[in-house]
Amino acid sequence: MKSIQDRIKSLSPEQKALFEKQLKARNIDSEFELGSEQAAIPRRSHQGSSPLSFDQERLWLFNRMHPESHTYNVYGAARLKGELLSRSARARYQRNCEAT
Structure with a gap:
């Protein structure tokens, strides 16, 4: 080229x-x-891994939460209403972090 x-x-x-x-x-x-x-923009030296984009991090997290599912590739948004139970959200987050 x-x-x-x-x-x-x-x-x-x-x-x-x-x-x-x-x-x-x-x-x-x-x-x-x-x-x-x-x-010209100079080339990046490839010493070590490249940082992930926000979307790559999101896909990685969804895959860790539901490894058997491929629906994490489907884009969309949902508006959630109501009170967030911070204790249960924190426990779920910690459980997901331990799985990595």
């Missing part, structure tokens, strides 16, 4: 002019942001 710089270099003069016109309409500086190696 070609890099973005190679793809831009391979454009015809007409295509390049149109591309730069579209960039200017969006207030993007084509020379610095796309044509420069300085604009």
